[in-house]
Amino acid sequence: MTKKVVLVVEYNGSEYKGWQAQKFGVPSVQENLEKALAIIANHPVKVVCAGRTDSGVHASAQVVHFETDVERSERAWTIGVNTYLPTDITVVAASSVSDDFHARFSALSRRYRYVIYSSAFCPAILAKGVTWTYKTLDVAAMEAAAKVFLGTHDFSSFRAIGCQANTPIRTILNFDVQQLGQYIVLDVRANAFLHHMIRNFAGVLMSIGAGEKPVSWAKQTLEAKDRTKGGITAPPTGLYFVDAQYPDVFNVPKRPLGPHFLPYVDEPVYELPS
Structure with a gap:
């Protein structure tokens, strides 16, 4: 049975020509992530992100989703996938999500x-x-x-x-x-x-x-x-890219606001747009 998984991904974009997978030999974050996920899933994986980033741009909390028909633990989708990723890309959270979730179109x-x-x-x-x-x-x-x-x-x-x-x-x-x-x-x-x-x-x-x-x-x-x-x-x-907001019903994992080298600042809670 096919299900959706949502990931939160951190990456240093310095060595990549942006998020989006491109022609062969052009390094991208998406291509590296999909290759690592395919090893854990044991089938090809295509991911969709909340917001594509350009060449040299970073993310502390990029949100992506993908579909799979295999059962894996959240640990497998994080620590397991990270084993096959370069050190400048890290999956920092994962969870199952309902079928009507979409990383791009569900974002408020x-x-x-x-x-x-x-x-x-x-x-x-x-x-x-x-x-x-x-x-x-x-x-x-x-x-x-x-x-x-x-x-x-x-x-x-x-x-x-x-x-x-x-x-x-x-x-x-x-x-x-x-x-x-x-x-x-x-x-x-x-x-x-x-x-x-x-x-x-x-x-x-x-x-x-x-x-x-x-x-x-x-x-x-x-x-x-x-x-x-x-x-x-x-x-x-x-x-x-530091955050994407979604309706609470999707229960997308939240991460501390990045990038992590900045001092933490207590900030007001922003209301979601209607």
């Missing part, structure tokens, strides 16, 4: 964190895990600018030229900017995201934080609905 929201490291010197440790700037950033100005993006808007100024989404309309549910020591974290939750959307947010906010542009530039860029008005696309190194 997705959440990313963009981590900036502000220091005179580029970090040797986490060099590919953060976005480094030698500039001193005004976090209050970045926070004020970020609030412009809250709500439902046409985000054409923040989508990649090659974005294949049917519409540029998205709803930003939360957008917080906070400083944790030398880390500045952009924390964004939305119903869905456009291609390069968060990295383009980061490019605009870093320019504002550095004093190169006024806070009002965020609104001007949004209202322009023109990617050429949106400034640079920030590097992928600081971007993490």
Whole structure:
């Protein structure tokens, strides 16, 4: 009897050309995960994720599902699968889920964190895990600018030229900017995201934080609905998929908000969108 299993997966995307499996010889997170799962399941496995990540982008809690007709313990789907994965990909949770669950289509929201490291010197440790700037950033100005993006808007100024989404309309549910020591974290939750959307947010906010542009530039860029008005696309190194929210009925495993090197911050409980 076929059943569905949901996994929570952590990965360092530095050595991969993104989440999605591609042509032979192009390293991807999906391909490595499917190969490891197939060994434990003893049959080919195809996985579906909550939100595909680009080349060099990481995840602390990517949610995936797959179908299988074999009985395996949660330990087998985690520790067993991890035995066959490279060290930069780890399954951190697994559970059975109802047949009507879908990692992508059942998600009510997705959440990313963009981590900036502000220091005179580029970090040797986490060099590919953060976005480094030698500039001193005004976090209050970045926070004020970020609030412009809250709500439902046409985000054409923040989508990649090659974005294949049917519409540029998205709803930003939360957008917080906070400083944790030398880390500045952009924390964004939305119903869905456009291609390069968060990295383009980061490019605009870093320019504002550095004093190169006024806070009002965020609104001007949004209202322009023109990617050429949106400034640079920030590097992928600081971007993490950190959470996907689902209706409680599915009982999807939850993990502490990552990435794990950040100090823990007690935060308000966000309501699920209706």
